[in-house]
Amino acid sequence: MDIPYTVEARPDTGVNNxxxxxxxxxxxxxxxxxxxxxxxxxxxxxxxxxxxxMAGHMYGRASEVLSVPLATLNTFILIGSSVTxxxxxxxxxxxxxxxxxxxxxxxxxxxxxxxxxxxxxxxSKFSHGLFPSESNFLGIYxxxxxxxxxxxxxGIIINSYFLGPGTKLWKTNPKYFTNRIEVAxxxxxxxxxxxxxxxxxxxxx
Amino acid sequence: xxxxxxxxxxxxxxRVYMMVFGSLAVLTIVTVSVGYLxxxxxxxxxxxxxxACVKGGLVGSYFMHLITEKKLIFWLLIASAxxxxxxxxxxxxxxxxQEGGYLVS
Numbered sequence: 001m002d003i004p005y006t007v008e009a010r011p012d013t014g015v016n017n018x019x020x021x022x023x024x025x026x027x028x029x030x031x032x033x034x035x036x037x038x039x040x041x042x043x044x045x046x047x048x049x050x051x052x053x054m055a056g057h058m059y060g061r062a063s064e065v066l067s068v069p070l071a072t073l074n075t076f077i078l079i080g081s082s083v084t085x086x087x088x089x090x091x092x093x094x095x096x097x098x099x100x101x102x103x104x105x106x107x108x109x110x111x112x113x114x115x116x117x118x119x120x121x122x123x124s125k126f127s128h129g130l131f132p133s134e135s136n137f138l139g140i141y142x143x144x145x146x147x148x149x150x151x152x153x154x155g156i157i158i159n160s161y162f163l164g165p166g167t168k169l170w171k172t173n174p175k176y177f178t179n180r181i182e183v184a185x186x187x188x189x190x191x192x193x194x195x196x197x198x199x200x201x202x203x204x205x
Numbered sequence: 206x207x208x209x210x211x212x213x214x215x216x217x218x219x220r221v222y223m224m225v226f227g228s229l230a231v232l233t234i235v236t237v238s239v240g241y242l243x244x245x246x247x248x249x250x251x252x253x254x255x256x257a258c259v260k261g262g263l264v265g266s267y268f269m270h271l272i273t274e275k276k277l278i279f280w281l282l283i284a285s286a287x288x289x290x291x292x293x294x295x296x297x298x299x300x301x302x303q304e305g306g307y308l309v310s
Binding site: 009013014015019020023024027030031034035038042061063068072075076079080082083086087090093094095185186189190192193196197199200201203204205 | 210212215216218219222223225226229230233236237239240243246249250253254256257260261264265268269274275276277278281282284285286288289292293296300
């Protein structure tokens with residue numbers, strides 16, 4: 001069965017179905033993260049001290065509990081991966097499949113780098129007895145960053161597919177494949193945008 | 206986007222991507238620097254979220270190609286923003302209706 005409008009734009013919407021589909025999905029994601037950001041705002045405003053008492057210590061700033069240098073490094077990593085995935089798409093548009101592989105591979109490696117650093121951060125918290133159950137601050141920190149990390153893992157799976165078995169499509173239908181990479185890229189950029197808002201909100205304020 | 210551009214146009218886009226990357230890197234450094242100023246919470250939040258909005262806008266506009274996107278996508282994003290606003294309003298209303306819990310008076 002042929003699925004219509006996978007590459008060419010539908011006359012009524014002006015965009016192809018894949019793009020409309022991913023934007024609808026991203027709209028639902030805005031609501032998901034928006035709800036959690038709202039939870040953060042209410043917890044923050046309602047708390048007399050923030051982050052407050054944790055594991056027997058009183059903290060006045062989130063940056064006293066969390067590692068700002070590691071989170072800054074992770075910000076650079078995700079921004080870098082946004083560039084590499086858009087370069088992967090641009091390479092396909094210029095018919096340079098070799099460069100596509102390079103940039104998509106770099107995107108996946110950077111995503112792993114992000115997760116490794118997040119793992120180091122989490123391990124450091126756990127080793128100091130700072131668990132999600134310890135305080136509202138830690139609860140919302142682990143929920144927001146944990147959900148974001150799940151999205152990063154999802155991106156790794158999608159991008160790895162398009163670097164591995166999914167590349168067969170390039171030989172049979174390059175336009176369709178390029179379109180898929182653009183859609184995968186839109187998802188990945190969204191993951192980057194979420195982190196752009198998470199980083200100052202949780203780590204610096 | 207995919208069906209609209211020649212390789213030459215894409216090369217021009219690549220230069221723009223690099224400029225955006227540079228801008229995002231600089232803005233990240235500014236964000237961290239402002240964080241170390243230890244401003245009071247309200248100005249700190251305004252500055253941090255303003256910079257985050259600029260960075261998010263750059264990623265959305267250039268990496269996600271929103272500057273050349275069709276109107277339908279914009280309507281979709283506007284609808285998301287409206288629903289988000291409604292959700293936040295409901296939360297504030299629920300919070301304010303609790304005894305002693307006033308966020309917006």
